[in-house]
Amino acid sequence: MHSLARHRYHRAAPVVLVLLLLGLIAGIAAAVSTASSAEAATSADDVAEGEKLFAANCASCHGLDAEGQDGVAPSLVGVGAAAVDFQVGTGRMPMQASGPQAPAKPVQFGEEQISQLAAYVASLGAGPAIPTAEQVDPELGDAANGMELFRTNCAMCHGSVGGGGALTQGKFAPSLWETTPTHIYEAMLVGPQSMPVFNDANITPEGKRDIIAYIEAQDAGSPGGLRLGAIGPVAEGLWGWLVALGLIIASTVWIGARSS
C-alpha cells in the first residue's frame, strides 16, 4: 500500500513541492482578463426607442424621469451620451448588485441599443457627446506628451503605466490596458463613479488623445520582461520571495542531500 504520506520523505519530495508552488503562482498570475466592447455610433432618431429601453432597464434605480433617487442612483439629466456609452458600453451599467463600485462586466446591450439609450439620455439635457474616431485615434497622438499628462493627472490612481490600483473601502482604479480608446476618452470627459472629471479646459482634446496614445503604447509590452500586473512592489516582492527564494531553497536542499 502506497499512501501519499509515505512518500513525504522521498528524495524527490522537495522538488515536487517547489514545482507545485511555482505552478500555483503562475496560475494566479495568468488568471486575469477583462471584457471590452466595440464603439457605438449615435443617431438622434433613436430617442423613442431609447426611452423604452430606459424604462425597462434603468428606471428602477434612476427613476422614470431619469432624475435619480437619493442614495440609490444619480440623476442622468445632463450627463450626456458619452456617460451612457461609457457606463453601458463597458458593462458597468446596468449594475448587477450594489457594492463599493460598479465593476466592468460583459456588456448587456448591443451597439444599436446602447446608441439608442445614449440618444435618449442626451435628449434630457446638454452633456458631453461621444468622441469621433479621429479624436481618439492613438496614431495621431503624441505618447511622450501623453506620458507627462498621465503622470500628473492619472498615475496616482491608475499606476504609472495604467495597470490600475487600490482606492479606499473596496473601490479601485481599474487597469486601462483592455479599455478601448473611446471609453478612455469618455471616462476623462464625464468622470464616472469615483473618478474626477477632466473636461476639455483641463486636458485639451489633443491632450486626451496623447494620453490614449501613451496607454496604447503600453501594449508593446515592457522591455524588462514580465510586468506582473505593473501594480508595483507588492507583486514584485511576492514573486521574488516565493519564486527566487523557492529556487534557492530547492538548490540548497539538493546540494545538501546525499546521493543515493
Added chain:
Amino acid sequence: MSTTENPTGHESTQDQAPEHFEDPGLPYHRPRRADVDPKAANKAERQVAALFGLSILGTILAIGAYFTIDMTEEIDSIRFANMMIGLGIFLAMMGIGLGAIHWAKTLMRDHEMVEERHELRSSDEGREGAIQNLKDGVEDSGLGGTSRRGLLKGSLITAVALAPLSLLVPQLGNMGADWNTSKFAHTMWRQGMRLTRDPDGTPIKAADVTIGSAFHVIPDGLNELESHMLEEKAKAVVLLIRLDPRDLKIQEGREDWSFDGIVAYSKICTHVGCPVALYEQQTHHLLCPCHQSTFDVADGAKVVFGPAKRPLPQLPIAVDDEGYIVAQSDFHEPIGPSYWSRLKDTSDGLSNDTEGGH
C-alpha cells in the same frame, strides 16, 4: 571531541541532565549506487556530461541570440532579445554549476572525514613575541614616554585630529549653512498669483473648473524659476477641486477662501509629505497612497482615516478681473509634515489662522 573520553562515566539520575553526551560517532557508511554498480556510475557520468553540454548549448544560445535577433526600436524585439540572451547565460552558468555538484555528489569520493578543531589560543612564545614586537615598535618610534621626538608626536596628533574636518566641513557646508527653518513655512504663493495647470503652466479660469473636476496646480511662474524649481514645486503644489456648493461645509473663519464650490488644498500630506492626489469625486475623499491617510475635501480636508494628524492646509483663492483663479495669500500654516519648530514658525507673524485647535 577529545572531551568525551569518558562517555558513560557521567550517567546521572533521571531528573538531572547529564554533564556530557555520548559522542555518537560517524554514521554507518552507506555506499552509493555509483560506488557499487558500474552501470549507475556510467549513467551518472553521462548525466554530468549532459549538464555540461547544456551549459555549452546555453553559451551558443546567448551568442547566437546576440548576433541573430534583430533589435529594432520595437519593445517586443528588445524584450525577446534580452530574454534569449538571458536564458542562454542562465543555462551556461547553471549547467556548469549543476554538473559540478552532480559530479561531486555521485562520482567523487564520499568518505566521511573528521577534522579536529585546533586550540584557539596561541602558544605562549607566540604571544610574548607579539607583545615584544609592539613594545619594540613604540620604542623605535620614540613616542612612548620619552619626548625624544616631540615634533613628530605633536604633528601626528594634529594631523589626525584635523583630517576628519576635510569630510565634515563640506558635508555641513552643503547642508546650506542655513538653519532658518522658517523657510519651510513659506511657499511661492503670493497674493494675486494665478493658479496654473501642472505641467504646462497655463492659467485656469473659474468657469473651466466644472463640478467634479480635479486640477493639478502649480503657481504661475514656477516653470520659469532659474533655481530651486523642484524644491518650490514640492512645497507649492495644490489640488483644485470643484464640489457641488451644497456638499461643501465652509470652515469657520474661511468663509471667503473658496469660490462657488471651488477649493484648493495643499497636495503635500501632513503625515510624512507624500503627494496626496487620489481624489474620489463621489465621496469627496482624498487618499494618500503612501500610508492611506484619507482627507475629506468637503469638510476642510479633515483627516477621516489614517496616520495624518492635521487637515491639509487650504490655499485661500479668489477670482481676478479676467476670470482667472488667483491666490489670496500664501498658505496660512506650514505645509507638509511636522518638524521641530513648526508651531513657532506659524506663530511668528506668518499666520492669522484661527485653526490652531486642530
